[in-house]
Amino acid sequence: MKLKTSFYGVMLFFTAVSANALDMRSAQPVAPAAQAQTAAPVDPAALTNERIRQIVGQAGLDPDSDKGRLLVKLVTRVAADAEFRNRLSTWSQTRGMFGGQLSPDDRMRVLHLLKGLAQGPKSDCDALATNGRDFFLMAKTLSTQSFQNLLEIMEISVDHSTPDSNDERYTTAELLDADAELESKVPSQFIAKGPSNACELIRVAVDAVDGLPPASRQAATYELFQIMDHKPSARAKVLTDPYAYLDDMFDERRMPDSIRRKLPENGSRPLPFSRLVVDAEWKNPSTPNQPTPFKDTFVNRRNNGVVAELVTPAADSARLDWSDFYLSYGVASLLTQTVGTHELTPLGTLKDDVAVDTASRPLVEGHSIELALPLPSEKGETSRTCEIGKTVPASTLFRSLDGDAVGLHCQSVTKRGETVRFDASLLVNYGIAWTTSIDDKDGRTDAIIRNVTVQQP
Secondary structure, three states, X not given: OHHHHHHHHHHHHHHHHHHHHOOOOOOOOXXXXXXXXXXXXXXXHHOOHHHHHHHHHHOOOOOOOXXXXXXXXXXXXXXXXXXXXXXXXXXXXXXXXXXXXXXXXXXXXHHHHHHHHHOOOHHHHHHHHHHOOOHHHHHHHOOHHHHHHHHHHHHHHHHHOEOOOOOOOOOHHHHHXXXXXXXXXXXXXXXXXXXXXXXXXXXXXXHXXXXXXXXXXXXXXXXXXXXXXXXXXXXHXXXXXXXXXXXXXXXXXXXXXXXXXXXXXXXXXXXXXXXXXXEEEEEOOOOOOOOEEEEEEEEXXXXXXXXXXXXXXXXXXXXXXXXXXXXXXXXXXXXXXXXXXXXXXXXXXXXXXXHHHHHHOOOOOOOEEEEEOOEOOOOOOOEEEEEEEEEEEHHHOOOOOOOEEXXXXXXXXXXXXXXEEEEEEEEOOOOEEEEEEEEEOOEEEEEEEEEEEEEOO
């Protein structure tokens, strides 16, 4: 939003041009709002070159200087080109910066112009931050090259913005994946220390965009410019209604054919719920008074053993801006993704159908199983190994649960070589693998169930 705010003054400038530059009676470079509403503009064709030079001079720029000539050229176009003036008027009244959708090539042109501006003298960045809503003041304080970049961005926005086209459409998952890939291109040292100012953020962001493959770059810039035009991001849409995203994307019908063919037929594995909600909290002994409450919702759609899962923060959680999504078949993970304001992983999809075979077999105490994981995974794990433990009543986890719970002692290795261990219990009657504890670099964290609500089929 800092980026958007800094350049919002461009639109204010052209509102001033319409009200003042075309009003020969105005003697001030920027008229008060009330005057702009009541003044009667003259015929733009009557605006002489001398009058244009006078307007530029009143703005504090020598019309014969480099920046003055740029401004004279622009105001001349505003006065002489009726079609451009109409587009300008429409654009200046839109809520967003661009008033429509730019083409992929124009989006990259704008980003590179922004980077060029951000690479200018430090005083330019300070001027944008300080004078972002006073265009004439920016015109005086920016370097000539940065001012020219700013004008080119405006002209691209006015000349090339069009209503949203049916030719460029993305699913929410595609935009999230592009966003996650973009974040992966940001240098780790930059993430650790953060930007020193908005201009450094622009430089790093554009370099990250340039590092993407063409298809990802197109989707990532589409998403970026949607946000700059005050439209909700893919993340915001998901976090506003995570259940809609769960229903749309976390469905076995989206799995590869090789996986889908091995899953049981619909109706062949009836489960005693259509929706099961677990209210629980994570507790770490190192912070016993700071539990993390969450809600875990399991959805049984087709009685085929496949269960969709959504983990969201409880209403009283310290953070409310994240959601975890899963699709599972018993102990096999089919799809995974985390979406949050500060974290985002690409959609992980299971490709190895052997995991489905393993999940279909009985779990025998003392045996070990290896399960391939959906890829890409959050920490680079490709598989996990689980030792089968004892079978106990499910009611030992929570009093209202029926049937048996089979213990699982699992571990996986991240791409950094760190071993993550966790314990889980397969709730046999429900087809759900419930994680009871995690042991990682932060120590042991236990999941404590507080309540279970079962909605019958």
